Amino acid sequence: MSKRPVVVRVTQRFEQSAERILDAFLDPKLIGQWMFGKRLRDEEVLSIRLEPRVDGEFSYVVKRQNQEINHSGTFIELIRPTRLAFTWGVMDAPSAKSHVIVEIFPDTKGCDLTLTHELHPDWADFKTRTEAGWTKMLGVLAKVLSES
Numbered sequence: 001m002s003k004r005p006v007v008v009r010v011t012q013r014f015e016q017s018a019e020r021i022l023d024a025f026l027d028p029k030l031i032g033q034w035m036f037g038k039r040l041r042d043e044e045v046l047s048i049r050l051e052p053r054v055d056g057e058f059s060y061v062v063k064r065q066n067q068e069i070n071h072s073g074t075f076i077e078l079i080r081p082t083r084l085a086f087t088w089g090v091m092d093a094p095s096a097k098s099h100v101i102v103e104i105f106p107d108t109k110g111c112d113l114t115l116t117h118e119l120h121p122d123w124a125d126f127k128t129r130t131e132a133g134w135t136k137m138l139g140v141l142a143k144v145l146s147e148s
Helices: 018-024 028-034 121-147
Strands: 006-014 044-050 057-064 067-079 083-090 093-107 110-119
Touching: 006 121, 018 028, 018 093, 018 110, 018 121, 028 044, 028 121, 067 093, 110 121
Parallel strands: none
Antiparallel strands: 006 110, 044 057, 057 067, 067 083, 083 093, 093 110
16 A cells, blocks of 8 residues: 655745746745745755756755755746746655645735645655745745845
8 A cells, every 4th residue: 555645735925926926936046045045044055056947957055054955856847927846855865755836826916825745655754844844935935025
């Protein structure tokens, strides 16, 4: 019997357009301000590389507690401005590959974002931590975009 993925789902309201929110997932400069870096935790962003297209790969390397961590994956789906899907993992733990789906629902005053992260069943113990992480990151994104 196969185990089902562990599903984490978070939502965030934004005052900006759906296009602006989707671009925040594809712009290396912005990624370094809300997904990684000092606004989130004690870490240094070493490099952010990505090919923002279907089958394009990304690599976000940070240094935390004197350890380099390479978050990497591949973009699976990119439908402007409402949907983005990608694999997500850490280079040192290839068995931990997971899937992230970002859905953006525009309206006249901004948009709502729902992020679904499907973790491998072996990573069930990380469900709460993953939810807290994405909630914090999306909150920082909202703040970064409101400042610009």
